[in-house]
Amino acid sequence: MLNGGTHTTSATIEWAVTETIRHPRILEKAQQELEAVVGLHRRVEESDLEKLPYLQCIVKETLRRHPPAPLLVPHMSTQACKVGGYDVPKGTTLFVNAYAIGMDPSYWENPLEFLPERFAGTAVDVRGQDFELLPFGSGRRSCPAMTMGLKTAQFAVSSLIHAFDWSAEIPRAVKDLTIDEGFCSLLWPETPLLKAVATPKLSKDAY
């Protein structure tokens, strides 16, 4: 429970903040939404999250582009079945490649691109009902804490980009920042992605 809940959530937060800082256009759009909903005189509260659709798109896109558990956890077939024309005997260990599903160009246009807008105005969600996007798995053994994971990630990401302006530390240019992925059952940033510089942007009494 502790392992499954901590690294998955922290990887989501790290990827989301990194992608947002790498794309100044996305950072600016998210900050505009936050300023309109929350303002500059207090910090984000949990009750604000549902009023932040663009922020929700950023977290969804993060879970598509960098799913923290790209192969979910191993499953086992409880009975013999056929999948995609292949016979799967009872008792077979099965891996679901959620990473490949989220990158499938027949479902996702320009899948390598980090583009939160692709979720605007669509009903596609991350909760296991839409099979083109399965960062939490699906069915009986899907993540039992997906709501908690989502809310925690949304809260942390929105708090960080609302309370601070972000820039990448000179001399590394923003465009050169690597997003190489490391994999050891979970999908991690291969190298520390950013030495980011945070500049407070709220009124002093908000901190």
Ligand code: HEM
């Ligand atoms: C963004 C955050 C999270 C992501 C992306 C995530 C993802 C996943 C995935 C992919 C699975 C396996 C599903 C499958 O194989 O079908 C899983 C299972 C699980 N997760 Fe999460 N998770 C997150 C947060 C959490 C949190 C916060 C907790 C606990 C507080 C948690 C507890 C668990 C547990 C206990 C299981 C095993 C369920 C079972 O075997 O029946 N997860 N999670």
